[in-house]
Structure formats: C-alpha cells, structure tokens
Amino acid sequence: MEQPKNFGFGEDEAMLRDSARRFFSDNLPADRLHALVAAEFDPHRANQCKWDADLWKQVTELGWTAACVPEAEGGIGMPLVAAVALAEEAGRAGFPSPMLGTFNATFVLRGCDTDAARAALGAIAEGTSMTLAVTNSRGSLNAGDTDVQVDDSGRLTGSAHFVQDARKADRYLISARGANGVGLYIVERDADGLTVAPDVIVDVTRDQAILGFDNVSALEVAPPGAGQTALEAALPAMLCVLSADMVGAGEWLLQTTAEYARTRVQFDRPIGFFQAIKHPLVNLMVEIDNAKSLTYNAACAVDIGAEDQLTLARMAKAQASSMAVYSGSRAVQFHGGIGFTWECWVQMFFKRQLHSQVLLGDANHHRRQLADALIGPVAA
Amino acid sequence: MSDNQASDTPEQAEFRARAREWLAANHPGRPPLRLPQGALEVSDPHALEWLRSWQKAAYDAGLVGCDYPTQVGGGGRTNCQTVANQEMFAAKTPYLVNVIGLGMGAPTVFFHAQEEMKQQWLPKLFSGEEIWCQGFSEPGAGSDLANQQTFAERDGDNWIINGHKVWTTLAHFASWMILLCRTSKDDKYNGLSYFVVPIKDAIGRGVTVRPLIKMTGETGFNEVLFDGLVIPDSYRLDEVGAGWKVAMTTLAHERNAGQMITPASGGMPLDEGSGVSTNDPASLARLARNQLRDGKRAADDEALRDEIVKMFIRSEAFRQNRRRTRVPELRDHAQRIPLQSKMIVTELQQDMAELALRIQGLGSTLSFTDDKAPDAGQWGLAYMNTFGITIAGGTNEIQRNILGERVLGLAKTK
Structure with a gap:
C-alpha cells in the first residue's frame, strides 16, 4: 500500500486548518485563555472545570467534530489528516474542550458495526460531544x-x-x-x-x-x-490526534519563547543572540518538526489502511511525548523568573504538555512496544 | 522508494522506467578492490579510475545532470535527478566519485559563470573526466568563513593568486577548484570574489597540493598552497566583490537546501556479504541480534533496545520531514526543514555509529584492518568519519546559528 506524497493533505484539509487557525486567533488568544482558565490562582481549586461552552458550540456548528464521521451517518467523511490538523490548531490554542474525546469516540464507534454505534456517530455529527x-x-x-x-x-x-x-x-x-x-x-x-x-x-x-x-x-x-477489538483498532488514530495536539502546543511554546528571546535584553543584547539560548531553541524546532512529520505520516497510514499504522503511530506518539516535555521545560527556563510565575501564559501550555505526554502511554511505553516490532522480542 | 513512484509526472514515469531498465542491465558489479566508505576518502588512483568509469557510464545513460540544460551537457529534463537518484540507490550502485563537483561546483558554475565557461566545464564535470575540489576553508577561516586571507590581485586581464587552503577533499585528483578568496582588504564581506582555478595543470606553476592524514589513518583531503598562480578573468564567477553571494549558492547546495538536486548514487554494500549500511537503523538491529555480550544477545538488553528504537524514530522522522518539505500546505517556513537537513542527517549517522560501538562491546576495539573486527570494523570507521561531515560545510554549531537567525529571527552572531 503506497501513501500519497502529500499525506493526503489536500486543498479541503488546508482550508479547514486555516479557518481553525483564524478561529482560535480571533476567539482564544493566550491572554483570553489565561483569563478563562487561570484567573484563579489557588491550586486547590484547580479541579474547577473552566471552559467556554459557547466557543465549543461554535466549533461543533462549524462541523469540526463531524469531519471524521462518515457521510452515511450525516458527517463530512474527511480523512484522519483533517482531524489531525484541527487537533494541532486546538493544541496551539490550548483549547479547553471535549474535542479529543469526541474524535476518539468517533474512531472507536467507526469500528463498531452496530446500528447503535451508527446512531451515536450521527449524534456526534449533530454536535453531541x-x-x-x-x-x-x-x-x-x-x-x-x-x-x-x-x-x-x-x-x-x-x-x-x-x-x-x-x-x-x-x-x-x-x-x-x-x-x-x-x-x-x-x-x-x-x-x-x-x-x-x-x-x-x-x-x-x-x-x-x-x-x-x-x-x-x-x-x-x-x-x-x-469491544476490545474496536478499541485496539482505534488506537493508531487516537495516538495521532493526541500527538497533533502536542505538536501544536509545542509550536506555541517555541514561537512564544523565540519572541521573548528576540525582545528580552540582557548584557545589552537580545538573549537570543546567546548560543546557550539559540541552539536549544533550534533543537526544539527540530523535535517539533520530527513529531509533526511522524504524526501526519501515521495519520496518512491510518487513512489508507496501511498494515504498519500502529508502528508509525507509536513512533509519532513517542516523539511527540518527548518533544512535549522538552518544549515546556525550555520555554519556562528561557523565560527566566517570569516563566516560573502563574501569571505567565507559558505555564498553561507547559502543564498541558505534561498531561498529554502520559495519556495513552508515554514515550518509554511506546518505544518498548516498538522495540518488539522493530528489533524482535526479548529472548526468553 | 515506492511512495515516490505513485505521483510521478508523465516525464518522470517514462524516465524512471528507462533508468530502471538501464540499471538492471548495466550495474558495474563488485569493484576489483576495496573501496573506502565514501568519495571523500578516495585516495587510491585505481579506486578513482574504477569509480570514474561508473560515473561516466551513468552520465552517458542520462542519470547524472538530468535537470541541467542540454547546452551545458545536461539532460534537459524537469525534476528527474531525484528519480535517477532513487533508482540508482535502489539498484545498489557504487557512489559517484566527483562528489564536490556535482554537489557544489556544478550549481555554482551554472548559476554564476559565463555561458561559454559553463559549456567548457560542466560536461566533463558530469562525466567525471575532470574531478573538482573546493577551496573555502583556510587556517584562519573555518566557521568564520568570510575571514579569507587568500588574495587575488588583478593584473590586466589576469588575476594572480596567493594563499593557503586546507581540508581540500580530492585536491590530489582535481583538475579544477572552486575558490573563494579576497580581492579587497577594505570590506570583510564585499571584499570577497569567487573563481574557478586549475589545479592539476598548474602543479609546480603556482599550485602545491600536500595530503593531510585523517584521524582514521586515511588520506583524501589536502592542503593547497597558491604561490603566484595566474588565471584569466574569464574564470571569475559573477562580479568582483560578489564572492559571498556566490558562496551562498555553493553552501545552500552543500547543505541540501539548494535549487538543484545533487546527482547521487550509492546503496552498494561496502563488503560483500556483511550487508552493513551505516545509514540504516535496521543494520543496528541486525548487529544487536547477532552480537553476544557476556553470553547474552545485545538485542535483549532493554537499555540498548530503547536506544536503537530512538534511531529508528529519528531515521523515519528524517524521511518524513523531507516528504513534508514538498507539501507547501504542511510547511510553516520554506527553509525551515531544508536548513535542518545537513545537521540532522550527519548527527543521526554519528549517533548510530556510536551506538553500534556500544552494541559491539569489546569487539569495537578492533580496527577495520583487523579481520576479526565485527561488521568488518565499518562502524568504528564510520563513527570517526562522521566528524568530517558534522564539521564540514559549516559546522553543525554554525547550522544552528543559521536556523536560529533565519527561521526564528534571533539576533545574529556576526
């Protein structure tokens, strides 16, 4: 089975992604996100569920959650790479929403060949999360x-x-x-x-x-x-959208930290002049690009039903997870004292990355599974 | 390989079929002597002649210089060099020996030389009849490349060149050198000019080539001394004072980020039977399955397994990054991935080779010249040679400066 050169990412997918990027820059810039979820700074109240339900309603009306629901069930029937692009934009915005959960349910339900599952997919297409x-x-x-x-x-x-x-x-x-x-x-x-x-x-x-x-x-x-078969079959797609979320959040951390390094002056120079800052930021960029390319590759493998889709998805998740931690740590460190504060927006993405890296298995877990596939099982 | 074929243009598809057919019938077979790991280490004239005859055959078959115009000896095709490279690798051919000429000399000459000089130089460069080398680095101009001291002084229609170049790969076989040097001491960057100068024909007449020995014990690179070499003005590329701009064309291609795709073949295992490819993580996995350490397979060591898997991930990511570069909708900045390419691939090769040494354990102490060395000692040799590529072409530290400055907009070092 051959993958299309462009990852199956065509004009429709690019338009959807671009509209998502505009939607978040209009409706959920980082200052608004901070006001929404981090106005309270008492960590013991962090179990409050802070989100903008109206924004989520707009997202469902825009059809994003219908994207991967089959047309026969009232959805749009787009490929997984479209959901991956949406998840990447949601991660870049730190979007508090049941979007990943709704995507995951969609992937699982698509593998359940029952009328009830088809009806549930129809409900997702109509905006149920x-x-x-x-x-x-x-x-x-x-x-x-x-x-x-x-x-x-x-x-x-x-x-x-x-x-x-x-x-x-x-x-x-x-x-x-x-x-x-x-x-x-x-x-x-x-x-x-x-x-x-x-x-x-x-x-x-x-x-x-x-x-x-x-x-x-x-x-x-x-x-x-x-049930187990349906859950296992959906795993590669679930790993892809979660990895994409981390790629988007990682890119936000990279660009925000680069902007800080361009403007923060110490020793009479912007700190990005110093290679102790410049080189690790380039290393982070490399880690993000690796994670992004592996994620689109794995999603494309799922879309064409390739046999190695789980291997490729585990590679994406392993890379995205290790990148996620690195992106957060470098962003806080290079922001210096301000980066260590609750007030700084970086903390929201730092924490989202730490949370995402362990969902559905961390980098070590996936590399252990990959070792069995790529090297062969450990001899008894 | 196969994911490329799916979206060939009609021209590429036709070309691919012809290339494949020709390669099936014209593979040169095993070399009659032991070849070094790459063209950068070729020092034996017999190895040169055997490799040169392969390059000539590939050129005559239309597999080298495919995308250059026919007037300068090219194939006049569109986006076919990539196809030729893919097919040559798949056919496990030997590498192309005129590697500096193809990768750096040809695009620089093509974009900056006078038309008649292109027609004189490029056909023999593509065929390998004339070997090229690069005169950039000097004892005092390494990472700070613009600190050139080699000087070209105008003398009517000629230039007189004096100076000292180092790390000059293949100069001992070269007919021509691409030369960056100074024509004015008044301005660091705008005082540079760019020439093509004869080497072989000028030895003893203003040119001296002396071999330098690498840490591996191999030769292959040199120092070149210029002592009053006289060249005509027609050998100058672009304007006087435009040398830095021309050098950027050279460096972009050296770093796989240029307009022209470099003709490249390869894929032939170095030692028959060993099947070692120091570019392939599958070779590491195979090594680990075969290597016993204290009675246990290296492949059963959890720590080594994790490290091997990381190499698979990096290797796949490199492949997929290259693929994504060609999808405009999925790249954030046109140069972001191309400028990473040199740094990523060289560090991956270095780290894979280093990991192989730890998989081998005590076996890694044996030189490639010892028959008992595991995997014919190729990993140890490869590890040392990778420092050539993490340093050459602008050290990887310089690559990180370039990426930080051009892509992330951070304050410039220079």
Whole structure:
C-alpha cells in the first residue's frame, strides 16, 4: 500500500486548518485563555472545570467534530489528516474542550458495526460531544482492562478512571466486562446512578474525573467480546490526534519563547543572540518538526489502511511525548523568573504538555512496544 | 522508494522506467578492490579510475545532470535527478566519485559563470573526466568563513593568486577548484570574489597540493598552497566583490537546501556479504541480534533496545520531514526543514555509529584492518568519519546559528 506524497493533505484539509487557525486567533488568544482558565490562582481549586461552552458550540456548528464521521451517518467523511490538523490548531490554542474525546469516540464507534454505534456517530455529527471512559484505577493501557462490569440486562456497575474532560462531554463511551468479554456502552452525563468525581489535576486547560456506576442503564454499541477489538483498532488514530495536539502546543511554546528571546535584553543584547539560548531553541524546532512529520505520516497510514499504522503511530506518539516535555521545560527556563510565575501564559501550555505526554502511554511505553516490532522480542 | 513512484509526472514515469531498465542491465558489479566508505576518502588512483568509469557510464545513460540544460551537457529534463537518484540507490550502485563537483561546483558554475565557461566545464564535470575540489576553508577561516586571507590581485586581464587552503577533499585528483578568496582588504564581506582555478595543470606553476592524514589513518583531503598562480578573468564567477553571494549558492547546495538536486548514487554494500549500511537503523538491529555480550544477545538488553528504537524514530522522522518539505500546505517556513537537513542527517549517522560501538562491546576495539573486527570494523570507521561531515560545510554549531537567525529571527552572531 503506497501513501500519497502529500499525506493526503489536500486543498479541503488546508482550508479547514486555516479557518481553525483564524478561529482560535480571533476567539482564544493566550491572554483570553489565561483569563478563562487561570484567573484563579489557588491550586486547590484547580479541579474547577473552566471552559467556554459557547466557543465549543461554535466549533461543533462549524462541523469540526463531524469531519471524521462518515457521510452515511450525516458527517463530512474527511480523512484522519483533517482531524489531525484541527487537533494541532486546538493544541496551539490550548483549547479547553471535549474535542479529543469526541474524535476518539468517533474512531472507536467507526469500528463498531452496530446500528447503535451508527446512531451515536450521527449524534456526534449533530454536535453531541463524547469522551472515552475506558481506563481502570491502575491506569492500564490494555484495552481489555476495565473496572466496570455489565450485567445480562446491560446495566453498568463499577468505576472508570482518568476520564478526560469528563465534565465537558455530553456522553461517555465506556468499556465494561460481561460474561463474554468486553463490550462498549454509552451513558449520558446526567444518567441516574452515575457519579462524576473530579480529580484535582495540574493541567488548567483540561478536566479529569472518576466515573462511578451504580446499576446504570446503558446503550450497547459493541456487544461483549467486540469491544476490545474496536478499541485496539482505534488506537493508531487516537495516538495521532493526541500527538497533533502536542505538536501544536509545542509550536506555541517555541514561537512564544523565540519572541521573548528576540525582545528580552540582557548584557545589552537580545538573549537570543546567546548560543546557550539559540541552539536549544533550534533543537526544539527540530523535535517539533520530527513529531509533526511522524504524526501526519501515521495519520496518512491510518487513512489508507496501511498494515504498519500502529508502528508509525507509536513512533509519532513517542516523539511527540518527548518533544512535549522538552518544549515546556525550555520555554519556562528561557523565560527566566517570569516563566516560573502563574501569571505567565507559558505555564498553561507547559502543564498541558505534561498531561498529554502520559495519556495513552508515554514515550518509554511506546518505544518498548516498538522495540518488539522493530528489533524482535526479548529472548526468553 | 515506492511512495515516490505513485505521483510521478508523465516525464518522470517514462524516465524512471528507462533508468530502471538501464540499471538492471548495466550495474558495474563488485569493484576489483576495496573501496573506502565514501568519495571523500578516495585516495587510491585505481579506486578513482574504477569509480570514474561508473560515473561516466551513468552520465552517458542520462542519470547524472538530468535537470541541467542540454547546452551545458545536461539532460534537459524537469525534476528527474531525484528519480535517477532513487533508482540508482535502489539498484545498489557504487557512489559517484566527483562528489564536490556535482554537489557544489556544478550549481555554482551554472548559476554564476559565463555561458561559454559553463559549456567548457560542466560536461566533463558530469562525466567525471575532470574531478573538482573546493577551496573555502583556510587556517584562519573555518566557521568564520568570510575571514579569507587568500588574495587575488588583478593584473590586466589576469588575476594572480596567493594563499593557503586546507581540508581540500580530492585536491590530489582535481583538475579544477572552486575558490573563494579576497580581492579587497577594505570590506570583510564585499571584499570577497569567487573563481574557478586549475589545479592539476598548474602543479609546480603556482599550485602545491600536500595530503593531510585523517584521524582514521586515511588520506583524501589536502592542503593547497597558491604561490603566484595566474588565471584569466574569464574564470571569475559573477562580479568582483560578489564572492559571498556566490558562496551562498555553493553552501545552500552543500547543505541540501539548494535549487538543484545533487546527482547521487550509492546503496552498494561496502563488503560483500556483511550487508552493513551505516545509514540504516535496521543494520543496528541486525548487529544487536547477532552480537553476544557476556553470553547474552545485545538485542535483549532493554537499555540498548530503547536506544536503537530512538534511531529508528529519528531515521523515519528524517524521511518524513523531507516528504513534508514538498507539501507547501504542511510547511510553516520554506527553509525551515531544508536548513535542518545537513545537521540532522550527519548527527543521526554519528549517533548510530556510536551506538553500534556500544552494541559491539569489546569487539569495537578492533580496527577495520583487523579481520576479526565485527561488521568488518565499518562502524568504528564510520563513527570517526562522521566528524568530517558534522564539521564540514559549516559546522553543525554554525547550522544552528543559521536556523536560529533565519527561521526564528534571533539576533545574529556576526
């Protein structure tokens, strides 16, 4: 299977990306983001869910979340590279929203061959947001591990952990174990018997919660036994949009720090003159470019159904995760004292990057998986 | 390779098919002697002659200089050199020996020389009949390239040249040198001019070439002394005082960021059977699977596995960056990735070779001249030789200055 030279990124995708970039520069410049999510500086209140629900409504009306929903379900049917471009712009803006969760749910639902899943995709196309509730209390990365049980009448009991943007999403896509294996279920945020217990997290642009299920009535979208396959099949696409978010946030950190290095004067020169600043910023640029190219490459592999899509997506996530930490650390360090303050916008992106790097597995996790694929398994 | 084929233009597709057919029938086979790792290290005249006959054959088949106009000995095609390079690599051909001429001399002459000089110089450059070298570095002008002291003094229609050039790769075989030197002491940058000067025909008449020995023990580069060499004004490129501008054309091409794609072949394993390619992380993985360290495979060491995977990731990222450079919608700044290219590829090769030494363990102590050396000692040799490329063409520290200044707009060092 051959990838198209241009990553399948054509005029339509470029127009969508450019409009997203304009949308965020008009509606969510960094000062507005700071006023929105970081006006409170008491870290013990950081479990508040600060976001602009109206901005999110505009995003859904612009059709971004319908982009990867098939046309047959009322979506636009664009390739994954389009969602990757949108995620990159959202990351560049530090956008607090259930966008990644809704994309992830879309990828999973597309792999569930049921009428209920198709209907759920239709709801996404119409503006309903979702997020995945598929992680257990130990943070296992194995798609089959869940602390939620489903009984014979399709009711859920147990808990789901590390649920991203749980207080922003309208619905949850939950993995639950039944007698015949793991199935996938949808529950509305205000369902009877469901509790949403927020975590206090460091990232000020996201929220995270533990969902408690007490005999909650749920809609089955993948029957027991089919859920794990659907989750695993969606993993490459999920890694791509998350990597793209980190690429966008990394680019914001690079450009913001370069601007500071052009204007901040010490020893009678802009500090960017000094190679102790100049060279690491170039190294960061290289790391970002590597992550970006690997991300579009992996997304293109998913779009054409290439066999090596998971390998390429793990490469993208490993590179994006290590770049994410480096981008945050260099941005704070090179801003000097001001970079260490709550007031400085850099902290929002620094924290978003630290959060993103561990979601869906950090760089070490993915490199360990890649070693098995590229070098061969460790001899017994 | 195959991802390129999918979107060939009709001209490229036709050219690719012909190139592939020719290569299938005309591969030169194994060399009759041991070749060094690259053209930069060729010092044996027999190696030169064998490599030169390969370059001539490839040129006659239309695989070298494809995108230059026919009037100057080129193929008159559009965007076909890339195709020729891909097909030559896929066919595992030997490298092209006139590497300085093809990569730097040809584009500089093409963009800046008088028409009749282009017609005189370029065909024999493409065929390899005349080898070229580059006279940029001097004892006092390394990273600070504009600090040139070699001086050309006007004498009617001639110029008289005096000075000292160093690290001059292939000067011992060269017919011609591209020369950056000073024509005025009044202005550091605008006092520079650019010439093409004869070397081989002028030895003993104002030119002395002395070999310098590399840390590997190989020769291949030299120092060149000019003592009253006389050349005609027609050998000057561009205006008097425009030398720095012309040098930028040379350097852009040296750093893979120029307008013309450099003809390049290669892919032939250095030692039959060993299959070592020091540019390929798969070779590292293979080495680790075969290498026992204290009774355990190196491939089972978790720390080494992680490092090997990082090389795979960097290597794939380099490939994908090059691909993204050709997609205008996905690049933020036209020069951002091209200007990284030299730095990235040379550091990747250096780090891969260094990792190979740790995979080999005590075996890495053996020289490539010891028959017991693992992978024929190629990794150790490659590691040392990579410092040639992280230093040459503007050190990678200079590359980082250029990127920081041109792409990120940071304050200039000079």
